[in-house]
Amino acid sequence: MSFLTAIMLIPLLGSLIVAILPKDKTKLIKQAAFATSVLVAAITIGAFVNFDSSNKADQFLQDHSWIPSIGADFSLGVDGIGMALILMAAILVPIVILAGWNESQSGKWGVKTFYILILILETMMVGVFSAEDVFLFYVFFEAMLIPVYFLIGGYGQGNRAAAAMKFLLYSLFGGLLMLAAIIGLYVISGNQTGHSFDINTLSSLTIDQSTQNFLFLGFFIAFAIKAPLWPFHTWLPDAARASTPGTSILLLGVLDKVGTYGMMRFCITLFPEATKTFTPIIIVLSVISILYGAFLAIGQKEINGLIAFTSISHFGFITLGIFSMTSQGMSGATLYMVNHGFSTAALFMVGGWMISRRGSSKIEDFGGLQRVTPIMAWCFFIAGMSALALPGLSSFVSEFLVLVGTFTRYPVAAIFGTVGIILAALYVLIVVQKSLHGPTAPGNEGMSDLNLREKVAIAPVIALLVLLGFFPKPLLDAINPAATHVMVHSGVTDPAPKAGK
Amino acid sequence: MDISNYLYLSAILFTIGAIGVVVRRNAIVVFMCVELMLNAANLAFVTFSRINGNLDGQVASFFTMVVAACEVVVGLAIIVTMYRSRRSASVDDASLLKR
């Protein structure tokens, strides 16, 4: 059995086990879910170790005929990009479960459903990052909205129903546009190579410019909503405010990466010409996202909203890197996806603990935590530092790669992007000062510091933040060939140094 | 006399029927207007049968009559129950189902 099958099946089985466990044995249910996810993480790491970085082709391929009459196959496989993202997802899930050990109790339907949803979601996350078949990709892309919808609506806080609805509608709208584009692609393939959804077949089609543009937009808008890119972002803050920390981590950390992942794997690979046409606009949108997100993050009065907007800013960097069409930009963007996953996870985890302890998510309700709960404060501080891409932490490597790659082709965009790092310093340090420094705010005195479970949950994340900051090589080695492959496919090469040696 | 006049006549009958359906209140009358439209169609069938010189049209008109008869049965049944339960045959009174 190939790795991918295992990684996809085990969570499903886990969810079944959870489903048959008795309702009232909540502890057992949690343990079962946690064990499953840990197992998955272990296998995924194994897969990553067995992943052959020197080989740019997709790996762990497997292909089962699914709907022959329309030529859709159940075919999986990963390139370095997909591998990296799956790895991140698989590592995050157990951490999320551990960090939010009691999240599920607050929910409407009790513990069981929560973990079933989470595990099903994990399966779909793996599927969406490893689908070799556009139809299959779309199925996962849309289907994974449902568990998230119920996770937000069923276990969140505030006006969660509205937020969940907003999230789902935005995504569905984009998804349907993408469906139209997929159909168009499918029809074209029918005329040229015979009906197929195979990504490699489709990327070899010859499509005339105008059609390419339309199809590209169909895909891109869907991904831009997911990513989310300005001005399609407004669903994200609401969702982040309404959902539990765990859900937010999976949503911003993993699901939204589907957008940026799709831009690389589908938009650019399938429509190289159209990509060239739209790149300038996208670059501009990315820069706007970077600065806009940063400014709004500064303007937030409430922790989750702040994290959401920082993410919007970071997604701006990612898209910037992708569409810079340089190996540094693309590899950097991919690495950024992974790092952002972890650093956002750290932020949401600690933020969540702070909120649940204080019973309020307003920044102004915190203060002086560094002296009340030093460990939690440290974790929050480090997470914040990685959010502002402090050198030595993982996000710096990716952010700098993105900027340097962009600079070689679009200097102006890169300069604006670089200005973003000042704003980043502001939005992180302001919240750090308000919540950790200064005199202890009323209502913070009695706060308890992290307990063992929480420490265990956050430790690996922080370790990864530091480790990947100094030694991103393994990931980069896996990513580079894939990124280069994308560029080669769309016929672009890195600009050469201006001044010869 | 030009045979196409029969077509005009049927068209006129059909129109009258249609207008009747729209303007009249009494269910029975409305229903009669529908019957009028059916007969307009019949007339058309027969006329075309004449023009085309084959009998299919006339056969069709027989079928129509039979069907119309069945319709009367069902229709009257419905209208009568309506009338019995509401003591009125006005279609405008039957407007509880809305919005």
Place this chain on the structure above:
Amino acid sequence: MTSSHLVYLIALPLFSSAFLILMGRKADKWGHIFATLISAAVFGVGVSEFMAMHSRAGDMRAVTQHLFSWISVGTFQVDASLLLDQLSICFVLLISGVGTLIHIYSIAYMSHDKDRRRFFAYLNFFIAAMLLLVLGDSYLNLYVGWEGVGLASYLLIGFWNQKPTYATAAKKAFVANRVGDVGLSLAIMIAFAQFGSVTFDGVKAGVHGASPAALTALGAMLLLAAAGKSAQFPLQSWLGDAMAGPTPVSALIHAATMVTAGVYLITRSNFIFDGSSTARLLVVIVGGITLLFGALIGTAKDDIKKALAASTMSQIGYMILASGLGPVGYAIAIMHLLTHGFFKAGMFLGAGSVMHGMDDEVNMRRYGAIGKVMPITFATFGLGYLAIIGVPPFAGFYSKDKIIEIAFNAGGTKGIILGGATLLGAAITAFYMTRLMVMTFAGSKRWDDKAHPHESPVLMWLPMVVLAIGSVATGFLFNSGNSLVNWLAPVLNPNNVESGSELMKPIVVSSLALLAVILGVALAVTKYRTVPVEAPEDVSIFTKVARRDLLQDAFNETVLMRPGQILTAGLVKTDYFAIDGLVRLIGAVVSGTSTFLRRIQNGYVRSYALIMVIGALALIATIWVVTL
């Protein structure tokens, strides 16, 4: 030449700081000792490396150590590897040496603070980051150290961040530095885009092929970075507030080492600045402005630490100016950097010692006649004082005189202006330092009886003494036989460029400088014979402005902060009303239509029939239109 020990210089303090933080309260007992020993060990390694280097021939002196491949994407190859050459060894010794002294000093100074362990962890972290900064063999490695020291400085300025103003000061420092970092980032990007490499050697190799414009841009960005880190105009505003940190920190980070990183960056990038006269001009302008700027502020400050900070700013202005004068200047800049490292650190420790005795009073107007109760502090401080104002044969005399000299020799009106500026600076320096001395140590006691000023413990005065010796001897040491300049020449002046014109004989310059100093001192002594305890309000508009740091904060607030806040608030509204509002509008339109459609479903069978008729007619009509 490679060496395998360089990594210890960074690893030791880095891990010890991590260790101390992770250990938590358990390490409170011995944490400070441990940290100090580590720092001393680092100094030991540094010295041994220096010995080894000294014993080698001039061109064999640089050693490198390759650790691991850090980032490699396409042609963007950055290794984590270290370079120790004649330039960096100076810094290594300064950082670890002064650093160790300040560790020792802090043991006593911070003895009452329950967070002393954390303080020492930070100090070690700073040492590690600063050493990485000077040891990195590429701009990107340097950048890591660069931000590292920024972080350390943030943490240490905000060490007592329960006090909101201190926390704010820390944040301010970090942000100002970030502005500089933008410069450094862009510089690295330009370097990569131009030369396809970001290592010092790689860039150096490419410089000849590069366009002057590119080099100017590169230089300008590096200068921006330097301005941020070294509190140069226009990014100087944070240094004054940075005095919120514990005094040892001010001594180590904000006087001796970190703030001079900008000078290191520029001298290290000498090959770039050699390539662009425009960039060099920018550098000297910034340096010149800052040295006067700082000096002027210094004349009006009553807070002893802020006065010293202003002086630091001005002294670094000297260094920057010198480094802007090209090959002849780099070494001089470094010399002044080193001497300044000694005497300024010494004076800060002295100030700390005074505060220690005066239970943290910083207002010099409440001092006076401290010299009698704190003889050692007075003596060491005094030596530092003599050094900074440039009295021969103290350290500052050699380094500063050299700067004034080469400034005059820059040639033409440029030379005159620069020389004049440096000379004026020297005078003002003499003035404000004398003012400081007089207000603090001389005159009559102005402190109230609650305070019981007393000499500090040995752990505190010992480092001061060492530094004092430094500020006496180093100048002579470096200057004898141009030892330092020659030592640095292979790195900073490989093709032995000599100073172009010679406007005046050195002796003339020196006497001019001395004259200026004497003027300054005399003025100060006469002006501050008596000092009112309350700062007089009826002072010249100039003094008022100088007290407010020449309005730099006011400027930043009105030009940057306020507009920024307005913009932010505006964008928040935009997001809600414009962008999200549009979406809501669409939703409203749809549901409105929906309600309308529900309404027209009015339940009257006849109107349904009518709708059908209309539909039928429409059907016919369109088909008709299409058909004909």
Place this chain on the structure above:
Amino acid sequence: MLTAPVLNYSLLAPILVILGGALLGVLVEAFLSRAIRASVQLTISLGSLILAFAQLWRTHSQTSLTAAVNSVTIDGASVFFQGIILVLAFIAVLLIADQDNFAAQASAVPGSEEERAAIQSGKQQTEIFPLTLFAVAGMMLFPMANDLITLFVALEVLSLPLYLMAGLSRRRRLLSQEAALKYFLLGAFSSAFFLFGAAFLYGYSNSLTLSGISAAITGGSGNDIFLLIGISFLSVGLLFKVGAVPFHSWTPDVYQGAPTPITGFMAACTKVAAFGATLRIFYVGLAAAQWQWKPIITAIAILTMAVGAIAAIAQRDVKRALAFSSIAHAGFLLTGVLALNKAGLSASLFYLVAYGFTTLGAFGIVTLVRDSTGEVTDLNRWAGLGKKSPLISAMFVLFLLSFAGIPMTSGFIGKFSLFNAAYESGNINVVIVGVLSSAVAAFFYLRIVVLLYFTEPTSDTVTVVIPSILTRAAITVCAVVTIVLGIYPSLVLNMADTFASFLQ
């Protein structure tokens, strides 16, 4: 000297069986004692449905134009349509079997002494079963009819019983009767249009058979005015039955008023039959004149999708809402008519299967949600149902998701193949509107989900009755089909492909 027409009974067997069953039902209603009537009727209905299906299975591979003297065509499509109708009807009967939904004595005046007596004595008239069978017979005939007369007859045979069945609700009888009246009047009105159109097509082509009409159009000799009147009025009749805008007005009222099982039956089976006929007429008879009717049908398709999706949002009554959603689906199916290619046909076939099961399931669940006075269709009172009876709500959500076309449900595959066919035939604008209106429709379905799960129950929330074994079976089957066709659609897709052919 006339020769007796030759009928191929073996090929007509399925429909004959149903008619036989219907007649038998009438006799049973007349002569059997009340006590056993209901069960006997049920047995007869189910039995004849199964038997008919068996017959269909026996002959499913045969094709013929002359099974009944050119008046019906036996081909892949017709077999498939009959198959779907039989299966869906079977499930519908399972729902109908829950007699509690129907008037004990339809003739009795609502609220009259007579009625109360009928209810108390448990005298339950069961004419609903033969009526259903008659309707099914008509529905089976409709898509296979090859000439205008047969089409008209079939149309009436399927409509007349439905008119009556719509009026048979036990509770809210006034509404039910009103629904019957509206359905009847408008239905008759539309069939008048149909007939008039038929007459003019005959006049144009001098033939009653679709192939003859098609030939005449290709020949182009006839009078275009006749053709145009013919096409338009014929379309009016058909579009009325499929419930396309602007001929849809009856749908919400009738769906709301009729007894819910009947609504389900209508929504599922009538759609299949009506689209069967529509597809045959347009593919076989009028394809040659497509450049005339395509624009307006396109417009109608777009209008139908949009109006159905948008109007559904503001509805407060579950059945009305579902009615509008069925209108929207009619719009989607019209894109299949527009495609005019094999893909379009097979896509429509699949879609009808998927849609039919989902619809029956949804209405089946509606029958279960009640309070003391019977079914509750007011959406606001469904609030918080998810807490009360999670399983039922979950199933309902499943059906809604399928309506919305979320992947892993049958609705998605159906939508995909339909849009694909439309795109291939070049009707891209329809596809665009289709996706957009799906997005709007999604909002409406989600609204219900929110209502079920995320809204706190109001005081007078309803209860879900324990479903009878038959109802349970019906709903379960629908749910299973909905999921299976979503995950492994090949089962039906391949079948649809093989059967998707019209015999000219």
